[in-house]
Amino acid sequence: MANILLSIGIGALIAGIVYILLAKKIEREKSEPEVLRQIRSEVNQMIVELNQTADRNIGLVEQRIETLNHLLERTDRKIKLLQRESDRYSQSLDTYSRMKPKIVKPPAGIGSGPTFFSSHEEGSAPSHKQDNPEKKDRKNMILELFKQGISPDLIASRVNSTVAEVELIISIHEEKEE
Numbered sequence: 001m002a003n004i005l006l007s008i009g010i011g012a013l014i015a016g017i018v019y020i021l022l023a024k025k026i027e028r029e030k031s032e033p034e035v036l037r038q039i040r041s042e043v044n045q046m047i048v049e050l051n052q053t054a055d056r057n058i059g060l061v062e063q064r065i066e067t068l069n070h071l072l073e074r075t076d077r078k079i080k081l082l083q084r085e086s087d088r089y090s091q092s093l094d095t096y097s098r099m100k101p102k103i104v105k106p107p108a109g110i111g112s113g114p115t116f117f118s119s120h121e122e123g124s125a126p127s128h129k130q131d132n133p134e135k136k137d138r139k140n141m142i143l144e145l146f147k148q149g150i151s152p153d154l155i156a157s158r159v160n161s162t163v164a165e166v167e168l169i170i171s172i173h174e175e176k177e178e
Contacts, residue, residue: 088162088163091161091162091164091165092162092164092165095161095162095164095165095168138159138161139169141159142155142159142161142166142169142170143169143170143173145158145159146166146170146173152166152167152170153166
């Protein structure tokens with residue numbers, strides 16, 4: 001029994017020493033300077049992670065801004081092209097809408113009603129009464145430039161007209177000469 005008591009006493013003494021050592025270690029770990037050191041370490045680690053995340057996000061935003069700028073430039077070019085085509089279409093539509101069919105009365109005894117011819121078809125007499133002097137000057141200028149060998153697209157830009165209108169005037173003139 002003495003051995004058992006001796007073993008229990010030695011075990012209690014060892015447990016007491018371990019308890020004292022652990023209590024001091026826990027007390028040191030919980031001391032104010034150590035807690036501050038741990039907090040600073042964690043805060044510094046969080047700052048580093050935030051900086052890395054911010055740098056990555058800034059890079060992504062800059063890349064997207066660059067992509068958007070490129071898309072805006074392409075869109076602006078397409079809008080300008082569409083506007084030019086729309087203007088050309090409007091000018092040619094305006095030109096063709098100004099060309100009204102002319103009523104030509106058939107000779108007596110042929111048909112009962114008026115016949116419609118466009119201004120460049122056979123059988124129609126050119127109507128100079130409807131042309132105003134401004135149109136005649138423009139027409140003459142177009143024909144003069146064409147006789148000089150200038151292409152219809154350059155003529156159109158010089159007289160502020162559409163290529164379709166210039167080509168129409170030239171073709172009508174050529175038909176009259178034949």
